[in-house]
Amino acid sequence: MKPSAFAYYDPETLEEAVELKREHGSDAMVLAGGLSLMPRISMRVTKPAVLIDINGIDELKRIARDNEYIEIGAGVRQHAVEVSSSIKERLPLLAEMVTYIGHPEIRHRGTIGGSISYADPATELPCAAVTHDAEMVVAGPKGTRIVKAEDFFAGAWISSLGPEELLAAIRFPMNRGNSHGFVELSRRVGERALASVATQLMLAEDGTVASISIGVSNIADRPVRATAAEEALLGQLPTEELIQSAAQTIPGQVSNVDDLHATRAYRQHVAGVIAARSITAAVSRGKRGDQS
Missing domain, CATH: 3.30.465.10 (Uridine Diphospho-n-acetylenolpyruvylglucosamine Reductase; domain 3)
Structure with missing residues (x-):
């Protein structure tokens, strides 16, 4: 299909882009890389009256x-x-x-x-x-x-x-001594993830978890923080048993329903497994003093 007609602007400053958004409001969409927007416009899923190209700013x-x-x-x-x-x-x-x-x-x-x-x-x-x-x-x-x-x-x-x-x-x-771990599951490399878990933490001198943040994608309608898992690990020695226990709090946050990519039950299982792997990777880096 071909896109529906739209007016095209390519402002050179942020102020110009904001003025165009003020003038056209929800009728205008912003074009950056275009990798998500342009296919939707071409298929007429999205029909902006105005396209504001910010690549020249x-x-x-x-x-x-x-x-x-x-x-x-x-x-x-x-x-x-x-x-x-x-x-x-x-x-x-x-x-x-x-x-x-x-x-x-x-x-x-x-x-x-x-x-x-x-x-x-x-x-x-x-x-x-x-x-x-x-x-x-x-x-x-x-x-x-x-x-x-x-x-x-x-x-x-x-x-x-x-x-x-x-x-x-x-x-x-900025990272000030944190170590990290990231695990993503997708059908093929480069495809949309079924689920992913990112962990960032800092270990104290006695080996306990001094700070931690865990983010999880594609188990809900937005990326979420695994706060229950964070609270379970904070201030504790991150043993294998504790990591597994903390990771199993995450499947309860899965709110996605069955879809053509995976069932809700499968995502719950996957979320717990990859969360444990992500946390373990961060702890291992922290013990080695490796932030890379």
Whole structure:
């Protein structure tokens, strides 16, 4: 099929893009990498009256670092995050998770902001944002506002962006000694995940868990934090028995129903198995002092 007719704009600044969103509101959609949007437009699943192409906005393509955050512009390509030495050093979990996105050709075109704004509950970047306690920098006619990742994802393919707003950047708190583990299950490499679990933790000198965050994708209509598992491990020695016990709190969070990819029962089983593997990998790295 061919897309329905739409007006096309390619602003050169964020201010111009925001003004276009203010003018056209929900009739306008933002084009970044286009990997999710363009097929939907071509099949007329989505019929925007206006398309705002942000690929020419240089300020959205920057990776900036300060004492607390690494801020990644919404227009930064996924491949740029994958190869960034600063991100590999300070956000190794994010750097690893990006490598699971599709194939290299996809990552050279896809953007960080586009994937997060699309809010697919099965994809890696929304899960990474929730696991890292990232903050979204949202631009609108009234200026910018900061939205925590846990509040940004409102449902499957639904974000908290208003009709006159767009995502400008994502702020990831920098890793300060954390180790990590990431496990994803998909039918084939590069395909949409059936489920994935990301773990980030820090071990105290006595070997107990000093801090921990566990994010899980595609078991609900948005990426979720496995808070019960986190609470079970926090302050404890992460023995194999405790890890297995904590991981088994996660299947109870599965709210997805049976679909053509997997049954709910299968996802519950998988969630517990890969959660234990993810946590174990993070603990092993922590004991070795390996953050890479």
